[in-house]
Amino acid sequence: MTGRRFDLRRALVGLLEPLDPILLVLLCLLLGYSFTLMASASPARMESQMINSAVAVVVMWVTARLPIQRILALALPVYLIGVLLLVAVAVFGETSKGAQRWLNIGVARIQPSEIMKIAVPLMLAWYFHHREGAVNARDFVAAGILLVIPVGLIVRQPDLGTALLVAAAGFFVLFFAGLSWKLIAPVAVAGIVGIGTIVGFGDRICQPEVDWVVLHGYQKNRVCTLLDPTSDPLGKGFHIIQSTIAIGSGGLAGKGWRDGTQTHLAFIPERHTDFIFAVLGEEFGFVGACLLVFMYIALITRGFVIAMAAPALSSRLLAGAVTMIFFTYAFVNMGMVSGILPVVGVPLPFISYGGTALVTLCLGLGILMSVQRARLTTQKT
Amino acid sequence: MSFDDPEQELQHFRSRLLVAGGFMLVCFALLVARFGWLQINRFDYYHTRAEDNRIALVPISPNRGLIVDRDGEVLARNYAAYTLEIAPTHFRQADALFDQLASVVEITPRDRRRFSKILDESRNFDSVPIRIRLTDEEVARFVARRFEFEGVEVKARLFRDYPNGSLASHVIGYIGRINERDLERIDARDETANYRGTEHIGKVGLEQSYEDELHGVTGFEEVEVDAGGRAVRQLRRTPPTSGNNLVLTLDRGLQRVAENAFNGRRGALVAIEPATGGVLALVSSPTFNPNLFVDGISTQDWNALNTSPDHPLLNRALASANPPGSTFKPFMALAALTTGKRTPEQAISDPGYFDFGGHRFRDDKVGGHGVVDMYKSIAFSCNTYYYRLAADLGIEQIAGFMDGFGLGSRTGVDLEGESSGVLPSPEWKRTRFRRVEQQKWFAGETISVGIGQGYNAYTPIQLASAVATLAADGVRFRPHLVRYVEDVRTGARRVxxxxxxxxxxxxxxxxxxxxxxxEGVNLEGTGRRAFKGAGYRVAGKTGTAQVFSLRGATYREKQIRERLRDHSLYVAFAPVDKPAIALAVLVENGGFGSQAAAPIARQVLDYYLLGIEPDEPALPDEEASDEFEPTPAAGAAQ
Incomplete structure (x- = not known):
């Protein structure tokens, strides 16, 4: 009898062995928060979100068990397949009047741009891994090209939100690999000047006859809506107006779970997906919002610690970039819902309803755990 | 920038990580500052706004445009009815609510099933219908007790109705509830705001292809709501703009005669006005009742339609490509005249076969047609004449000529789901087959193409368009169903x-x-039985397409024999000197063209040109044969 109990315990330990306990605890807290909000915002979707979470956790466990070298070895094929799929989308993809994002593979429709959120940093980390010890300026050019190809294809779909996320993920690898400040600074300055122009001259450049050359009409609309939400009260402007009211009226401690009037009188659109943070702000107030921000900071800090201690250049870059992906998601989403960034379709990581993003994020967690395991094993030996 | 020393590299990485960490903290601090600003500094303001957020913006969905035929006969319309609805936020236990409601209004198990299905697919916060089409009595009963049901509301909604039932269902199509995929499409067109409040969207047919015209612009009203979310007072209203009406080129009477002529047999008919390309009738038989789809089709109805071996949901007129059989011959003959390969008088002696490359291509008629010139080759459908002609023309010339008639490419009709069919050519074969040995074009294949068999495959609408082009002396129009779009308010027409x-x-x-x-075909040739005593001059051509394989559902043994019969085809236009109508008829497994398809064409033309209403469906003429001989003495039809 004792032998059997011993086996059971060992099995349990074996099951948890590949998982980083700190990340695991943080994930559980975030998912718990998510379910709490879901029970208020959209109880009918609880069940399917639990299934999504289960799938995502399995993906994370499988990834975490893989040695990091194995994961890195997948970089090139996954990247190439991803790029090929993006090309396939451009050629055969289902155009739904204007945007071509989906590829129908018979059984299901897939969105290859989602794969690239992980595949791009993986590929770049793999590239620098092969150049370890001899990285020079030319490598940054090559890595830049590897980054620009998928981002360009996604921009062309057009899907600016995803393109920005993929570009950010790739950029962080370059940044951690030591991209010169001389190159970063001008881009940052240009960005600040550009945003300044839009904010400063919003009235003039939002006139309908002004064509924004690089951006599509609907993207222009989203930026203009941010500047003047009342210009589109039934559409995107409505989202921003109502989510700001929801957050603001939450006050310090919130109106209480399931007592959000904005939420329950149905003023918040997409309240279980991209705008779930408005529900949080309304029902749990400033305290609840800061709690979430704190959870993210803890998650990101843990990611940085893992990156800092990683034994090889490639896993350092990968861990750093993956961690920054979490940051980008969280910042862009909360910024959008609270009205300081334009509306782009980015979910709140680990909180929003939806399986695809959750699986991608948990894949990222799995990679971090795999990096961490590699360090533990090297220490033991 | 190169790091030869791993230690130095690590140092550098760590400093970068610190920068990133700093950046992250600054960004999050910015967010927290924003939250503080909204939730602490401006709390009073937003608190009041939320309290005052008794003002709801309620979208008012526009009336969907009507669809009427060329004479204004209604094909699709709307009617208003009361529905009982609930917003998904207002309940947690659907079953309990339903049991409670059942004491007030009748609720069937089907209503429950539909409710849970719609709830699963529901978008965000739209209210979900519990019961549709309430009677006045039920409305009164519910309103008297409505305080018991928080969040449940009676709403007046417009429903789509297709008053002619299954008539022209493949043309009109139907609307259905907006699903995830429709939503993505709406979102991609940036129409999300305009579809707030809209529950249905065109799924098939004109309802789908003219969705933008039919939908209209959503209006909205600002209303004051009570704590339960119910509207108490209207503050401001921006009225919706109704969708535009579609006035078709279709003739409802002709469509009805054509559909009845099929009597449920599988097939298709397309009739086109040669001078405009306007579609007068477009039949795909069997058909279905589009009203079934409007509120979400029941599982039984769906299974019945979807698994029927007759495939009623398939629009055969646009999507079913078949060999044209002998209806191809007039075009072959015209190609011969145009290229100068033949004169009308040049005759051949037909022994009943044609030897080519060691293979014997046979005529339908054993013993042959004797001396055959071009007129006789068409009127009596002589294969041997065309075997030889095909060999002389060669495949490139045939393909080049037929392409001008639009054969093998989509006609561009204003409905979705059109197949392109196959205009065979060496180039097509190279792209169609992967293995090199299959890519080579064999001269023998040209011979079968010459009589409309082989790889040839055209949709009924392509054939109709080609015949209309011939009737219009070579001017080809884009076939279209909508004559003009009419603005309901101003009455302005966009033709x-x-x-x-x-x-x-x-x-x-x-x-x-x-x-x-x-014309000789119908006076003395293969179509003469079907067009005996016609009161107008009519040109036609019979065709018989060989069926090679069975596809799709499983068949019972008795049906197999039936489904191995040839497809019956017929093309025609009339009156000959000033064509008003051109058509193509396909009857699947109908046998010879003269047996099944020609009698249908006769009824349709009689109605359109003379106004004769047929008393019964076009019965197949089993006596008729495409091998029919001019002299009754020689007529040994099989």
């Missing part, structure tokens, strides 16, 4: 102009000769 796609360089005397020969 869909007939669009000549090509003007084929054909010689007048060649076209006239072919028309005379096609």
């Amino acid at each position: 869909i102009e007939p669009e000549p796609l090509t003007r084929l360089p054909l010689a007048r005397e060649h076209v006239d000769f072919i028309k005379r020969a096609m």
